[in-house]
Amino acid sequence: MKIKIIFFFLILIFIFSISLKENYTTSKPIIYLLQLNGMINPITSQYVVRGIEDAEKEEAECLILQLDTPGGLDTSMRDIIKKMLNSTIPIIIYVSPSGGRAASAGVFITLASNIAAMAPGTNIGAAHPVALGEEQISEEMKAKMVNDAAAYIKSIAEKRGRNAQWAEKAVRESISITEQEAIEQGVIEFIANDVDELIEIIDGVRVTTASGTRVLKTKDAEIIPVKMSFKDLFLHSLTNPNVAYILLFLGLYGILGEFSNPGSFFPGIVGGISLILAFVAFQSIPINYGGLLLIIFGIVLFIIEIYTPTFGLLTAGGVTSLILGSFMLSKATAPFLRISLGLIIAMSLATVVFFIFALSKGIRIQWKKPVTGREGLIGKVGVAKTVLDPDGTIFIHGERWQASTNEESIKEGEEVEVLEVKGLKLIVKKYLRKE
Numbered sequence: 001m002k003i004k005i006i007f008f009f010l011i012l013i014f015i016f017s018i019s020l021k022e023n024y025t026t027s028k029p030i031i032y033l034l035q036l037n038g039m040i041n042p043i044t045s046q047y048v049v050r051g052i053e054d055a056e057k058e059e060a061e062c063l064i065l066q067l068d069t070p071g072g073l074d075t076s077m078r079d080i081i082k083k084m085l086n087s088t089i090p091i092i093i094y095v096s097p098s099g100g101r102a103a104s105a106g107v108f109i110t111l112a113s114n115i116a117a118m119a120p121g122t123n124i125g126a127a128h129p130v131a132l133g134e135e136q137i138s139e140e141m142k143a144k145m146v147n148d149a150a151a152y153i154k155s156i157a158e159k160r161g162r163n164a165q166w167a168e169k170a171v172r173e174s175i176s177i178t179e180q181e182a183i184e185q186g187v188i189e190f191i192a193n194d195v196d197e198l199i200e201i202i203d204g205v206r207v208t209t210a211s212g213t214r215v216l217k218t219k220d221a222e223i224i225p226v227k228m229s230f231k232d233l234f235l236h237s238l239t240n241p242n243v244a245y246i247l248l249f250l251g252l253y254g255i256l257g258e259f260s261n262p263g264s265f266f267p268g269i270v271g272g273i274s275l276i277l278a279f280v281a282f283q284s285i286p287i288n289y290g291g292l293l294l295i296i297f298g299i300v301l302f303i304i305e306i307y308t309p310t311f312g313l314l315t316a317g318g319v320t321s322l323i324l325g326s327f328m329l330s331k332a333t334a335p336f337l338r339i340s341l342g343l344i345i346a347m348s349l350a351t352v353v354f355f356i357f358a359l360s361k362g363i364r365i366q367w368k369k370p371v372t373g374r375e376g377l378i379g380k381v382g383v384a385k386t387v388l389d390p391d392g393t394i395f396i397h398g399e400r401w402q403a404s405t406n407e408e409s410i411k412e413g414e415e416v417e418v419l420e421v422k423g424l425k426l427i428v429k430k431y432l433r434k435e
Contacts, residue, residue, distance in 0.1 A: 029061035029221040040072025040105045043236045045079045051226045052083050062090040071104025081112045088211040090114040095122045107170050111156045114207040116188040117198050118179035125176030163187050241330050241339045244281035251275025252299050287329055294325025323348050377418045381431050384410050403428045
């Protein structure tokens with residue numbers, strides 16, 4: 001009897017284990033979905049590398065990276081590519097959305113993928129290496145940079161079975177092509193309108209990874225979006241030269257506001273934080289410190305103009321210094337590291353309008369007739385409290401004053417007008433009302 005019971009339980013365990021195995025094998029495959037928009041830098045590099053590592057740990061079916069980039073730093077690009085080439089799961093690059101691009105470093109990353117796809121209305125190319133600074137580079141050094149980039153992109157294209165000749169031209173001649181041309185020339189494999197369509201297209205495609213050859217099973221897969229953390233998004237935004245430029249001006253305005261209104265604290269706190277963040281951003285963006293000094297000098301000229309008006313001379317110098325400094329601030333030759341011309345014009349105009357407004361207010365105050373103190377009494381009308389012949393007492397502005405007149409005597413109760421203030425005595429005359 002006991003043997004039968006044990007045998008019965010063994011059968012139940014066997015059936016249960018079979019059902020578990022079936023449930024495990026029939027579970028939905030998962031796809032990691034990442035988005036890389038903007039410049040490729042250490043922040044985005046860490047985000048992509050970490051995403052691939054997490055997908056490998058979860059044994060994801062594949063990882064899709066939506067890419068829209070003007071390019072970025074060579075070291076960050078190489079970190080991403082090394083991780084892609086040694087990944088145990090398939091990496092799919094999808095250049096999207098429509099209007100997006102994979103330029104410069106983005107070309108290298110796209111060619112390093114197991115499967116490359118593009119959305120309609122996108123382009124790829126222009127991978128010619130550029131120096132980040134404006135310092136003079138010898139022709140020999142430029143040739144070394146180009147040859148190194150060309151060899152690197154050819155090796156990537158050949159490893160992935162893509163058009164190595166076009167890849168080399170993208171570096172040496174900086175050519176760029178549309179998604180249709182890319183598929184015709186063997187640069188990419190597919191064109192897809194969106195991620196869902198791409199997932200359907202790649203189902204059943206055979207790819208080779210660092211762990212061997214496998215067939216993708218993406219049908220009914222569960223998509224796991226992986227977004228940047230708030231910290232990474234914040235740090236990534238600081239690498240935008242336009243953001244750094246705005247932070248610089250906010251910092252200068254805040255510090256100026258604190259000096260103008262000591263003890264208000266808020267402008268100084270905001271200005272200090274903005275200024276620190278601006279200089280943090282400038283560490284990852286090549287800037288010309290001569291341009292930065294010109295901007296600061298222009299602000300100083302505006303401040304001096306407010307306190308010692310020169311009727312526009314210092315303002316003109318400040319405007320010139322501000323605009324020149326703004327154009328000189330970014331010393332990068334790469335377009336995506338330059339400050340927007342529209343932003344420079346907008347910020348310069350806003351600063352000029354603000355200081356001209358402040359300047360006009362300052363001049364008006366200096367020319368305005370005093371309304372308080374002794375000087376403010378001149379031209380005011382009071383009432384004689386005693387007979388002025390020539391000395392006496394008057395009542396004005398709620399106060400009694402000793403007064404004297406150079407005219408005929410003024411009777412008590414008559415209105416008088418203040419002509420002059422001499423020490424503690426007012427010189428007055430009889431006030432004649434205008435009809």
